[in-house]
Amino acid sequence: MEIEMKIKGLMIDPITQMPIIILRDPKSDSVLPIWVGIFEANAIALEMEKIIPPRPMTHDLLKNVIQGLEARIERVVVTELKDNTFYALIHFQHASGRLAIDSRPSDAIALALRTASPIFVESQVLSKARTMDLTADAADNEKLRKWLETLDEKELGKYEM
Numbered sequence: 001m002e003i004e005m006k007i008k009g010l011m012i013d014p015i016t017q018m019p020i021i022i023l024r025d026p027k028s029d030s031v032l033p034i035w036v037g038i039f040e041a042n043a044i045a046l047e048m049e050k051i052i053p054p055r056p057m058t059h060d061l062l063k064n065v066i067q068g069l070e071a072r073i074e075r076v077v078v079t080e081l082k083d084n085t086f087y088a089l090i091h092f093q094h095a096s097g098r099l100a101i102d103s104r105p106s107d108a109i110a111l112a113l114r115t116a117s118p119i120f121v122e123s124q125v126l127s128k129a130r131t132m133d134l135t136a137d138a139a140d141n142e143k144l145r146k147w148l149e150t151l152d153e154k155e156l157g158k159y160e161m
């Protein structure tokens with residue numbers, strides 16, 4: 001079952017210093033942290049902050065190509081968690097039919113933001129992520145999980161580019 005998620009924020013992991021996208025289910029307040037690269041985080045942060053670059057960035061270009069082909073993104077779905085790596089699909093609609101394309105979650109989310117498309121996560125991914133080792137240390141793992149679950153909007157702050 002797909003669960004619609006909202007972006008709660010983008011922040012830096014205090015342990016690894018890597019960017020994390022925090023997705024939240026507004027109905028249950030469960031969260032899904034997805035660690036991403038610096039460039040992907042910047043692409044997401046630009047759109048979250050409504051900063052328009054002087055020339056189209058890669059995700060802006062993809063959005064323009066999709067629109068130019070008279071297609072639209074129906075939704076993006078984080079579909080799988082395998083070996084601590086998340087997988088996603090971007091679902092397109094076009095006059096000739098529907099199509100799902102494999103994607104990294106960070107790219108799918110960056111496109112979803114630019115096209116105002118909904119973001120979903122498969123329920124089994126949420127279940128599996130709850131048991132995922134976030135750090136090598138079990139005590140740190142539990143502290144980080146509790147910290148992520150209780151994050152307040154004020155604590156997220158701004159992601160610095």
